[in-house]
Structures are given as C-alpha cells and as structure tokens.
Amino acid sequence: MVTQLRERIEEKGTILWEERVRGGAHWSGIVRRGVTLRITDLEGGSNVSTLLFSAEDHLERYNMPDTLKAQHTAFLTKGFVCYSDMGRILCSITEDTCGWHDTICGVSNAAMVRARYGETRYQEHRNDRYQNAFDGLLVELAKYGLGKRDFAANINFFSKVTVEEDGSLCFHPAHSQAGDFVDLRFEMNTLVALAVCPHPLDPDPQYRRRDVLITARETGPAPADDPCRHRCPENQRGFENTERLYR
C-alpha cells in the first residue's frame, strides 16, 4: 500500500540533499522557506521527536496548543500546519502516508529509558548505547545557545496516540510501516531539531533503533491555491501573518 502511495504521490522538486539519521541519534539543521523536508521511516515503527524554532529568532518556536486549537485537532497529518507562538506557520504537512502524528505526549528521558531498557554506557556500548530524546534534543539545542527554557512541547512524527472519551491515552503500536513518510514544507526559515528515539509510551520491551531518511527538496513555499492554506480560515490568516515577514 505504501509503495502504491509513493507511486501515486508525484515527487516534486529537485533534491538538495539527503541524510540518513540513525535510530537513537539526534540531528539538527536550518531548513529554508520553500524547502520541503521529507522524513521517511525506513524500517517502520520509528518515532521522531521534533522541535522547531524560527532560524532568525529562537524565541519564536513551535507551539503545540496554538497549532491544535487553531485547527481544532489533537493530532497532526496532511493538510495541517505547525504554528509558532507568534501566529505564524513554521511548516505545512503537505503529504503524509501514515495519517497520524502525536504532539501531546512529550519525549523519552534518561530515567525512563534506563528503567525500561536497562543501563547502557558509552564505555561498554559505544554508539549502540540507548539514547533518549530529552538529552539528545538538549544537546542539539545547546549548539544554538538554547537550553531547557527553550524546550517547549514537541511533535512525535510517526506515532499515534488517541484519547478515549474519558481522556485516557491509547498508544497504537506498529502505526507507521516501512516506507511511510511525512512531507514538511517550510514556510519560514526554521531550526529543526530531531531525536530518533522510541516514543515514551511505546510498550515494546526492546530498545529499537529505527533509522529515518531526511530528504530536502526545493519546492517553493505555499502557492495561492494550497490545500493547507485553505483548510480553514484560521490557516488563511496564519499564512497572511507568515508572508508579511517575507514581503
């Protein structure tokens, strides 16, 4: 099914660069306005804990509540956009083959990973030690002078957590299949920080390293007839706010 979807979705834009990020590892970089970043779950069941900041002003960052309430949603998929706290759109989700990305459950941390998977140290395990997303993202943030104060609510790409009627959380294992991908078209110059670590609610007793491929393409920012722009009046206003930065 994924193969069919991949064939159906036209590959847009020239590839600028491509990089494989190893499961367990962390990564960061600047993605320009007009570039679409495809994150592909190469093996299935991956989780990519992600933070987004304006590249020019790190005080402006991904805001989970503003993203959810503007679009009346508790999850992310194709057609939704990721809002900053300043009423602007950092990126739009222009394609998505797995249908649900979590943004309410936060990240794994050292104590959780140690309790669940056991103690691993660099001394014995080298680069196979069990890394966690909190520490991995803190390291990436520190490269830009950022720290715990800047660590706001994140996105967990490829993970599905639903909310039952009584408010309880339900993690869906094996949600993302090998080859599933999500396309993020950047509407602002953005600092992207990723940690490819297991979702904090993943009940799998084994620490699984599931690599992802990130592919940057030159696609241009949202056109006038863009479906994300016209998803709701809120997004039309969000794009207006965003485009004022670049006029």
Added chain:
Amino acid sequence: MTYVTSDLDPAAAVLREVVPAGEPWMGIVKRGQRFRIVDLEGNQAVDTLFYSAARPEERYSAQDTVREQGNIYLTAGSRLLSNECNTMLTIVADTCGRHDTLGGACSAESNTVRYALEKRHMHSCRDNFLMALARWGGGLDKRDLSSNINFFMNVPVTPAGKLTFADGISGPGRYVEMRAEMDVIVLISNCPQLNNPCNAYNPTPIELLIWDAEGKA
C-alpha cells in the same frame, strides 16, 4: 466526574486575594502549603504556569503530566509534573471535575489567527504573562512561557482526534486545591478572552487562598 472537597477553613488562610477579571498574578507557594483557586462566578478560565522557585528552569510540563498519568484531563489526584518529571504540586481537592492542559494560553498573535487580524489589540493571557514576568524580574521572560494549565476550562478531545473549546462545566464557587511538593513560583493570567466560550464570553474575578502546611502555625 468525581468531586473531592477540602475541609480547610478560609478564615485560617495566610493569603486571601481576589484577582479581578483579566489580570495577572504571580507569587510563591512553599512546599507543604495548600493553594486554592476559586472560580467565584463560574466558567472562568485560569491560565496557570509553575516554576521551581529554587531553579526556575525546572517548570511545569503539560506533556510530561498527561503522559505519566495516562490521561489528558487534570483533577483530584493528578500530579503536576515538571520538565524533569518531578512532582511540583498534587491536586488534592476539585469541585469542578476536570481541567484542561492542552489548550494553552490566548495571545494577541493567536487571536489574529483564530478570530481576525483586527483582534490583535484585544487583551490576552500571554500579554498578562509577559507583564507579570517583567515586573517579577529574576531573569524570567518569554522563553519561559511553556504550555500551561487552564483551570476550570473545558477542552474535550474525541477518539477521532477532534479538539474543541466547549462550554464550561464549572460554576460559581467551584474550586481546585493543590498541595505544593516543592517551593514553586505561580504565574496566573485570569483569562481576558472574549472571543470563545472559555469564560462564557464574560471574564469574572477569581479568589486565591494559601494555607500553611499542617502543623505549622
């Protein structure tokens, strides 16, 4: 919905303060003290953040709180966790039934997105937060505004993933009471929002009460 009442006597409180509609409040609650917020007239959203008084980079985390309790709604028994997964406060009494922590705080900028570009001038919780932090000093500023709690606010989420701001389930005199498990800085915006039902389109005052730890005069 379950309700848990508190037997603490307001006359014995060491602090009783009414926060008018649309105003911020900032103060310290010490470990062991009880902190009560009273929705005096009903359906008033109270946007709230907590910081460790000793080390403010440790602060309330909505994501860690909902994940570790396995539920998005806060009520009696909920432990309010920090970004380091330590318990900052525990909700010990609640006569409203549930509180939101996904809806965040309104801002001038989010009002332009949610309602109209012409709404930018309207008063908002994040403007309140920024003013309170600026007055407080101590190095806290916009960087420190993370996802907050909305006491008394009703933000239901469906199994299909729809999220809405619904009519409130609170009423006059309902309250939520917490026990501080560490010394915390409390930052409140008594929400001024006029564009959605979070305050029943009519922001109203709240009362804050603090009691010393049991056994302490």
